[in-house]
Amino acid sequence: MKILLMIIAIFIPSTLIAKAETSISSQVEKIDLNIKEHEAAVTFLGISTGEATLVQGPNNESILINAGGKGTKAELEGLLSLYNVKKISTLILTNDEQELSYNKINQLITKYNIKEIITPPEILVRLEKNLDPSLPISFISWGVGTRKEILSEMTAEVQFVGNGPNEGMDLMLNFFKHNIFLMTSFSHRAEQTFLSKNLKDVNVFKIPINNMEESFSDQLIQNLNPQVSILFTEKGHQPKTDLLHDLHGIWSEVYFTKKHGTVTIKFTESNYEVITIPVEVEE
Template identity: 60%
Template sequence: MRTLLLLLSIFIQSTMLVEAAKTTSNIENIDLNIRDHELAVTFLGLTEGEATLIQGSSGENILVNAGGKETDAELEGWLNLYDVKEISKLILTKNEQELSDKQINRLITKFSIKEIITTRELSAHISKKLNLTNKPTVISWEQGTKEKILPEVTAVVQFIGNEPNEGMDFTLDFFNHRIFLMTSFTQRAEETLLKKNLENINVFKIPNYAAEDSLSEKLIQYLNPQISILFPPEAEQPDPDILIDLHETWSEIYSTKKHGTVTIKFTDSNYEVITIPIEEEE
């Protein structure tokens, strides 16, 4: 069954490939036509940092992280492309502040963000730096937090830490699908995750751009992901040992540097992969 699902996913990916230029200005708006019992998770192809867009059938948009310090224009371009006019929740998973206060305030204003969800360490800092009249609510999640964030979508915080290279790691449960968005890359985090019920993850967002020693072979085999997503920075290459370990689990690997923006659209029983590749400049 697993092999059949992998082959089906490869076939769908090849038939759903979308041609695009490097800038979003050359692409028509994307209508994912999300219906009842459907979910779309999009890993945005920014030149720096990470940003993941979650969209449900209610029309609500949730953004997980918001790219790097120089990617605000890129991020807004992609959000406009996906017809995002408002963001109900911004989830920030890293304790280290990647965005400037100016960027966060601009994002809140432009997309009418109602709620910011983050770690306890970062929530206090953000609350102090918001200089808006209509400030969003700032909430800190704890390890074990379980919240329904969209119709039929539940977020579960699997690990949260305050040591260097730690942050918030959480899963999204949608029918029988599990999406794992991992940020931490410490031995302590891995030891905690190995005790969780995390076998057979459908989609795995790898932490720290899959840089050297970010992820152990043991955890990769335990998660056994069908699809793995990399957000590699421009100047670095992922650890080849991590890629080998992923290949050995028969995981399909998508890199935003190589494949561009990656959307995975889920129904209650299946999923399809849509990529918007980056066209190399001549």
């Protein structure tokens, strides 16, 4: 059974609405998700460009998947502060489409005491050459089929890795019976791979940020059958109508970071709840 909770009053006064992404942390109180043993949270951060996903477990465990687009360092740090993140064990980079800033990554490593970076092989080579060699960081390359525990009781499995246009590293996170598909690639080759794997029972589907002008096949959407779909949307970009039609056709709850702001999904062993932290839409 899923629980959809689209309110912010649990954590912050209901009258507070952030005026812009970069000022969220100064407009609302700190958010304490109160993550206990056998619980986890996945937060899709409502930054203005690019995408960033925060994965949290008990005992202040935190992992960051991607770090936002160009010029979003202040937004990212503000949102991490909002969620009281002081330390990040691992940074996972699924692609380099959002203009990787080596200076930004160096600063994140230092500020959040990041110990390891996980990427596809090609990105790893560039990071090793361009990041500050004095930083105590381990570089790890993941390939198709890699399955690792990233947090207590949460595993990540690589479904596809590509280096062509619109390709990167695609991850399925598993937490007890919950499946969170963090899709990065939307090439024909990637889609055929996903269909061949017969991926099913997806609770949360993170749709690739670049897929604003193209759509997946109806067959893939039907196979995934996501209960919740998350789109990192940017100004001037909208998903195609047929994608939204397909998602609504399977009764998927669709969230846009541009419209709904930051979206947190908190998981227990058997249920989950969706919590949105909205931003004020510019007139």
